[in-house]
Amino acid sequence: MELLNGKDWELLISNIDNFLFDCDGVLWEGNTIIPGGVEAITYLKSRNKRIFFVTNNSTKSRVEYVKKFTTLGYPVEFEQIICTAFATGYYMKNVLNFEGKAYLMGRPGFKQELNELGINTSKVGPDLTSGELDAWSSIPLDPDITGVIVGFDEYFNYKKMTLAATYLSDPNCKFIATNEDNILPTGTKVILPGSGSLLEAVKFVSQREPVVIGKPHSPIFECLKSMANIDQDRTVMVGDRLGTDIAFGNRNGLKTVLTLSGVTSREQLDKELAKPASECKPKFYTNSLQTLTKEM
Amino acid sequence: MELLNGKDWELLISNIDNFLFDCDGVLWEGNTIIPGGVEAITYLKSRNKRIFFVTNNSTKSRVEYVKKFTTLGYPVEFEQIICTAFATGYYMKNVLNFEGKAYLMGRPGFKQELNELGINTSKVGPDLTSGELDAWSSIPLDPDITGVIVGFDEYFNYKKMTLAATYLSDPNCKFIATNEDNILPTGTKVILPGSGSLLEAVKFVSQREPVVIGKPHSPIFECLKSMANIDQDRTVMVGDRLGTDIAFGNRNGLKTVLTLSGVTSREQLDKELAKPASECKPKFYTNSLQTLTKEM
Numbered sequence: 001m002e003l004l005n006g007k008d009w010e011l012l013i014s015n016i017d018n019f020l021f022d023c024d025g026v027l028w029e030g031n032t033i034i035p036g037g038v039e040a041i042t043y044l045k046s047r048n049k050r051i052f053f054v055t056n057n058s059t060k061s062r063v064e065y066v067k068k069f070t071t072l073g074y075p076v077e078f079e080q081i082i083c084t085a086f087a088t089g090y091y092m093k094n095v096l097n098f099e100g101k102a103y104l105m106g107r108p109g110f111k112q113e114l115n116e117l118g119i120n121t122s123k124v125g126p127d128l129t130s131g132e133l134d135a136w137s138s139i140p141l142d143p144d145i146t147g148v149i150v151g152f153d154e155y156f157n158y159k160k161m162t163l164a165a166t167y168l169s170d171p172n173c174k175f176i177a178t179n180e181d182n183i184l185p186t187g188t189k190v191i192l193p194g195s196g197s198l199l200e201a202v203k204f205v206s207q208r209e210p211v212v213i214g215k216p217h218s219p220i221f222e223c224l225k226s227m228a229n230i231d232q233d234r235t236v237m238v239g240d241r242l243g244t245d246i247a248f249g250n251r252n253g254l255k256t257v258l259t260l261s262g263v264t265s266r267e268q269l270d271k272e273l274a275k276p277a278s279e280c281k282p283k284f285y286t287n288s289l290q291t292l293t294k295e296m
Numbered sequence: 297m298e299l300l301n302g303k304d305w306e307l308l309i310s311n312i313d314n315f316l317f318d319c320d321g322v323l324w325e326g327n328t329i330i331p332g333g334v335e336a337i338t339y340l341k342s343r344n345k346r347i348f349f350v351t352n353n354s355t356k357s358r359v360e361y362v363k364k365f366t367t368l369g370y371p372v373e374f375e376q377i378i379c380t381a382f383a384t385g386y387y388m389k390n391v392l393n394f395e396g397k398a399y400l401m402g403r404p405g406f407k408q409e410l411n412e413l414g415i416n417t418s419k420v421g422p423d424l425t426s427g428e429l430d431a432w433s434s435i436p437l438d439p440d441i442t443g444v445i446v447g448f449d450e451y452f453n454y455k456k457m458t459l460a461a462t463y464l465s466d467p468n469c470k471f472i473a474t475n476e477d478n479i480l481p482t483g484t485k486v487i488l489p490g491s492g493s494l495l496e497a498v499k500f501v502s503q504r505e506p507v508v509i510g511k512p513h514s515p516i517f518e519c520l521k522s523m524a525n526i527d528q529d530r531t532v533m534v535g536d537r538l539g540t541d542i543a544f545g546n547r548n549g550l551k552t553v554l555t556l557s558g559v560t561s562r563e564q565l566d567k568e569l570a571k572p573a574s575e576c577k578p579k580f581y582t583n584s585l586q587t588l589t590k591e592m
Binding site: 030031059126128129133134136139141153154156157161162165166168169187188189190192194196197198200201203204205206207 | 326327355422424425429430432433434435437449450451452453454457458461462464465478479482483484485486487488489490492493494496497499500501502503
């Protein structure tokens, strides 16, 4: 594993056609841009490289992501965005041939993305716990539900867990999750649960394992391949998470660059590197995208 | 493992001083009595046996349990009830010497039990998600919190997960959970998450392991021993869950009786018995407490 300086970066660029970037912790943190990000993307674009943004974050549709990129000053095209909202819809439509209706834990953008891809879903948003616990045994169920999707949902609660678990007690009910990230990066001392944390609760109550769409799992890579002819030898994954971004790159035969601008500290990286066998060891690392453009 | 008939039961009774009964799935299901329960308890009482009710269910205080037992026709004394609400307070006070204030996921009876034992806690009940996700990074925190307790809470939601995870990011913050049961028995097709399912979410987001008070873990046994001088050779645990009741009995050197009136099916029992090594194999089993009293 090597520290990537400006010269290495140039060498890497000359051997790479496809750049896959994670977003949270690489390009931005919350609504704050990570310095050097725009310059790095703009430079690669000027070199005619193909760029995709591959994110596990399920809070937004592709349309919403275009707005976010543009607001923060990142050049972007709709087709470059491979988010789990889109990849989940792609998987359900083209791999699962899903029919019926999905019970969805997710935000409005996720629902919109799924609906536009032809996947029928439940409503999203607040659905409050009410009444005595004894009344819960007769909670109304939607007989059309044939699948449960767990994505990020800040309205996640006991009632939604109950509904998901009850639908999943039918072994024919499909179980799909966007990703397994335990937290969202906030840049403050507040720990915001990621959808992986909601998923753990649903897995445990239902005693079932979902198909997971996001990195490091394969469905999001299959979705990417449907968008572009990817030569894996000439593709790099740039991300801030060892267990998702780097494992995803290694599993799929891509080059990998870890950036320390997100959730992974230098200490955590060293700990991972000390393990005898791990699929989470990056080929290169950098402190942030800024380091690369500054040194060029 | 033997099917317990009336004759065996009589023999067992003559060799046993202390009877520990689980409640949900043994004495009742929801608010419905399981036939034969009252007769069995009344008979053991007439034989001057010591009886304790040892339940992982954290939804009620001891006072509330006395009411429930009495309403359903079970003879009971306050001192016979070893519920996780009480055992958690006992552990925090006498083992942990807990000072400060606990952030509590639980119901009002649990809070009352803890407060009466001198453990200061946060409020319980609804605490709703509100506002844009971006505002969450500045969610108000209580600086007095020095511990997090996860029990059953039908108002469990994303906000409570966020608060628990943020408090637990301080390694000095204590982490205590009542039990790991994944569901509550309902007797209907609705799957109600047990507090173990809420706990999985909090464990995953915080990446921490709690001290678990309830069966099969030791804190609830220590609490029981503080109430009565227990000769383990002359004590039996009667319950409906292999992983909690039966493992608890086996770990503590007690006789064990599984009743099939609750969450465990005959097929699940056979599967467990077929395993070469398991701490969840009961010494005896019965279809319900009714079988015992009917055959006497």
